[in-house]
Amino acid sequence: MDVPSLKHTHPQKHYFKTLCRFMYYLGMGDLWYEKTEVSFYMKIVYSIWMMVANGFIIIFLFNELLSFARPDLTAREKNDLAVFSFAHPLLYAKVVTLYFFKGRIKFVMERLLEGSRPIFHSLELEKKSVTQFAINCFAVTAASYAVLGSAIIEGIRQHYIQDIPVRTEVVYFPNPSQSGPFVTVVRILVEFHWYCIVAMMSTMDCLALCSLITVGHKFKVLRLYFQQLRIRTLENKERKTKKELAEDFKKDFVIGIQLHSDALWCARNVQESMGFLYSIQVFESVALLVMNLVKLVVAERNVIYLMATFVFILCVVILTGAYMMVAGEITYQASEVGTAMFHSGWEECNPGPDLRVLVVVAVQASQVPVYMTAFGVIILSHTNFISVLRSSYSFFAVMY
Template identity: 30%
Template sequence: MKFHKDKISEVLLHLTINLKKSFNDHEVEKQMIRRSKISTIAFVIIACSTVLSFGVDALLRDGTFTTVITAWPDVEDRSFGAGLVRIVIYIIWWYFVVRLICVFSVIIPVTILLSHQFKNLTSYFYSLSEIFHGDESQAEKERKYEEAFKLGIKWHSDTLRCTRLCQDAFYFVYSGQILLNISLIILLVVQLVMSERTVTSTLANLITFTSLLVGTGCLMWNAGDITVEASKLPTAMFHSGWHNCRAQASRRIRPLVVIAMWHSQKAVQLHCLGIIKMSYESYISIIKISYSVVSVIF
């Protein structure tokens, strides 16, 4: 994330300022802000609950306070120094979790912002038909429509560029997180099956399992929304009002609309690991794969 901070800054600049200067659907913006808050707060709460639950479980169990097993101190070492070191290690664990939360607190809003930018573009193209409802002459309406449609094509191109920048900036985070989550889901299910089922340990494992599902979902659901919202753009272009143009204006506009629709029909998708599409279907597949591996083991 630090290596790609310039790309991330550029994406945020375009999505929050440059692409909002001339047209901004306030209802879409409200939806984007509300969804960003809900998704980010939900992930932060669940991630913090995971670390806290393991700390509480370690504190309430018989024996020593152990959340992370280290080479030293030994698990059965009950000295004051060993207990102090375990507390320090727990705090260090918190430090790494906070860094992870910060990374997700950037990625989740940016992907939501990108999906809602496609939604904003869709609203923009639908609004172009209102140009022909004014009192100007037909020639003036056609001129305004042509300029507005070309501007929409430019915004679409800029939005696609932001998508490519997001793919480059977040690719390794997506890939690493998906691999890690698949491994941890499998290990947690195995642990739930084989470990001693006390109330605190079971609750800690369930909270961790929920955190993994939500964390993976926050990445894949919001990235999948980019594909869904981008797929609605060709329909909006078709209903933008091009049929109101006449004579020479109609002959200029129709090829422009056809080319723009053809370009927008190409699926916009984020990928991880080179082959996995970030989508709702891939999320379900990952959960099924994890369950299938555990089923084979047992």
């Protein structure tokens, strides 16, 4: 008899595990909360790989920052350098903070996936949440690599027009006048560097987005629990005495309160352990949108270059929008829990004072808004997503 796979029995866990494994292969460390037996030799090999992968990123980031010292920068290179020298260090700042919070992220991930699931879960809702995982991760990854693709197309165009090497990043070494086999290898590594850092960024964003979606899923499951509690109460109304009905309802309602407490804990701790990811993203989005709007104004007018800039802007909007929309869904789902509690069937049990007090206190607690924030100040919501876009354009309009 075949044993059901993790993909079918616990789809969320399967997706998170796959994502963590991919991050492990990228040299970002082991973020999975379950321990795996690894030989001493493999630990040494992986430690070397982590140093190589991260050293490669850091060396070429410094190479990019040093290009400010180049006296032969063209106007276009100066514009591109201003954007890249701001964006790329911030991208790697996410990696650094990820290492710093790695232990806490493991702990929160375990509670997120395993905490209240044995008490109550819905496989149907879980599969829908995994579909949301896939849609959001695909959108973020596709948008990020579309920027790379458009930059390469523009680099190829410049190569044929100006007879210069294909360039997507601006670096100190090599400059366009240098040539030779070693220089060619370095140029290939420069292009590969951007792909690597975007891969790291995409997986981190996917991890944060999937965590936010899972928090929203917990509130959906909680609402379903109270809806089913009402159905059970109505079904047992004719079969049990009022006292038995009230006792059973109280036990089930207390379990619902525990589920609510677990969902609130997950929301609070996902905010504390992964809030840096969307905080950096919101800050980066406003700045990059302004920079690229300026580029559209001052740059030369040709279709490919304008298209590459528009793709970059679209990527930034998608990244910010993904966080804002998913986090806004948490606020909405949490706000509906109080209604589900109130309509859970308590009035059918001829409730005594203790049960009425319990329901009132639980409903009051559920009415406290649940917000995910950037820097603890900017609430991530559908409305504030539009506000961020407006603020970016307003800042550009005032400064320019």
